[in-house]
Amino acid sequence: MHSLDHLVTLLFWLAVAALAFGTMRRARLWRAGAAAPFNWAQLLTVPRRYLVDVHHVVARDPYIARTHMLVAGGAVAAVALVALNYGLMLYWPLLNGAIVLAAAVMLGGSYLVWQRRRAPLPRLSAGPWNRLPYTLAAFALGLLALALLPSALLSGFFAALIMLALLAGTAELVLGIGTGGPMKHAVAGVLHLAFHPRAERFAMRSTALRPLDLAAPVLGVEKPTDFRWNQLLGFDACVQCGKCEAACPAFAAGQPLNPKKFIQDMVLGFSGGSDAAFAGSSYPGITLGGHSGAPEEPILPALLAPETLWSCTTCRACVEECPMQIEHVDAIIDLRRFQTLARGALPGKGAEMLGNLRETATQGGYDNAARYHWAVDLNVRQIRPGESVDVLLVAGEGAFDMRYQRSLRALVKLLQAASVDFAILGALEVDTGDTARRLGDEATFQAQAARLIATLSTLTFGRILTADPHVFHSLKNEYPALGGHFTVLHHTVFLAGLASSGQLKLSATSETRAITYHDPCYLGRYNGETEAPRALLRQIGVRLTEMERSGLRGRCCGGGGGAPLTDIPGTQRIPDIRIADARATGAGLVAVACPGCTAMLEGVVGPRPEVIDVAELLAAALEGQA
């Protein structure tokens, strides 16, 4: 028995106490949030969620995946062994050998962290995060020395040095949660995985927004404490890796939004303080230090500029990239709900569109009876109550757009060629209210949804088919919570089924230009459907050249979330960036599958690849036509 060992035991239990105290202190901040269901047993889900869901995201960057495995794995193993050997005062040499092993692994990992931070990517935060390789290495080195060197041989000076290193490392590990340091992510991250505000996402792709109780005293989120407590906890899990920042289309376009800074601002909101100490990239065009928040203070505009809130396209690229499974878009929508429903403070054309929806059931203020003028000469059935049909075609707002009418007509041509029993909803159709919901106007959304559900419930049909991913997402994922349960198909999925069963006979395309495919966010990220459109294009002999960001990680066209209506200026436009992506592949044609993407990408001026819907490409390749 040596005094150094006892000292380590003391340090260990002090550290445990500090960790417990810090966690309690932080938990008090989280618990100021609104109520959410809570069950201790959810802690049991953490290993699976960590090893499967978190790993799935982290593994996209193998370097940091290895690094974290070594550092965190080594640290957890070392701390567990220290708890056993020193905490329980066993002092077995054999366990010391195991500690050496774990500490060595951790030291190796710390070296990789150091390497990473020598020339840091712009998305990484500096500040306290830069000291991490040193404090982690100090902890590992201290443990190594402690476990390797027989303490009898140590001079007092050297023993003090070891203790100092251990102290520095331990302080980093256990004080983070209480003081808001970098290592708070270890505690908050684990608890966030357990009590995640969107727990369904660990079982399936979950992207639907939660319905808002329109009788609630506060509509949406005004102050940080209006967030549910587990949302506040989720903000605290952020490791400031900046993968969201690198993926955010608004940030890339120089609009005043940065998802990483947004999450950090929410942390500032419930913990109080100014953003002057933030050590990452700010919102483009907004200097640091001008914003501060407090738990009971309104978030806008003191903590968050309205332009930041309305820049988001709700494309979920940040959520897709986030290793900590933070739900940025849900928080944005919660804030928008308050701004819209309690303040009426929408910028740009947002308010006008919402008025149009309430008065005409169309976004553009059109005569709703004109919604099906595109189909008058196509000999298409309009559904009537009492007549049953297999496939009901819902067009969406794109029906008023002369460009997208071409795609719809191509789709009808394909359905007729495949002898599908289908009808259109005709003048009975009203807008799904999807855009109103993204702009935070839950009242208008729920009114529109109730109207459409009432209409659909009087009709007899098997499935709903739509060419608009926004209609698709809202009918399929968001209407069930409001009592509308339908089988909904996107046209690419439905056509892919017809083509593979041979019902739709396609020949090779005559298109000679190189073709790339742009994934609509609401089809890809929101619904996981990236394969059907590609399978269809392969079927007509297209060899796709993929853009750098495609599939589930595709870049937004800039048209989501009502962003074209709120129209927050940046240094460039998001669709210009996307077309630059397409140009970089050498493509002469961009295949799309969404009226929003079509409009945004076709709005790019100057020479650019042609933008054509998958349905139009297929209709041109129908077998047996001249």
Added chain:
Amino acid sequence: MMFPQLKIAALVSVGRNPASGAPRAARNDVLALDAALALAPEVSVLHAGDAAPALHDYLAYGAASVEVLPLPAGADALAPLAARVAGYDLILCGQRAEAGQGSGTLPYRLAKALNMPVVSAALEITLLGDIVEIVQFLPKGQRRVVRVSLPAVIALHPLAPRAPRYVYARLRAGRLLSAPALVAAPLPVSPWQSEPAVKKPQKLKPPETRQGHARLLGAIATESKGGALVREGSAAEKARAILDYLRTNRLIEF
């Protein structure tokens, strides 16, 4: 600047969306309400007619409540409104209703009944003690500043530069109040007559294909403008000639 001691009334009507015909808050009256709320925190918002659901929109636009003065169908809103707003300092309304007769005469008739001055086409309203300064709309970008003493009736121009906000939380909090019925006179007989619109036949004219120089020459020349005189042949042949002419000039598409 707020003037809480002033009694201000905003008169609102049920409008209609031009595309769908759906009832809504009349845009011009919303501007009047918004202008009134900018002058005083408490505004009496009055509607003569039925308690239509569309009146809830005015709650969303900032009215704490809308007082509905019952009006039998076909009755004139003037008498109940004039009785209700007697004693008010300022009465604001839109210039013209979106539905019904929409004659735009109510502000004038109301002012006459109350013996008050009336100012129409108001864009901006500033209170200077018991005087109101009004920037009036004139065509072609011109503006005129007029001053009237209170009490007064002011009709807002549809282009008044205001940004009223539709707030659902206010709609939820506000309510419609029904006032006791007042005696109302029938609507004055309109001097206007209505008759169904008749579509006039349009002359089919071939599109001009000549260049400018040739067109100028054509304008000073007296020679024939082209075409052919068909005197011979059967009726079917003459019809065929007309049809051919229409087709070659793409005046019909079949």
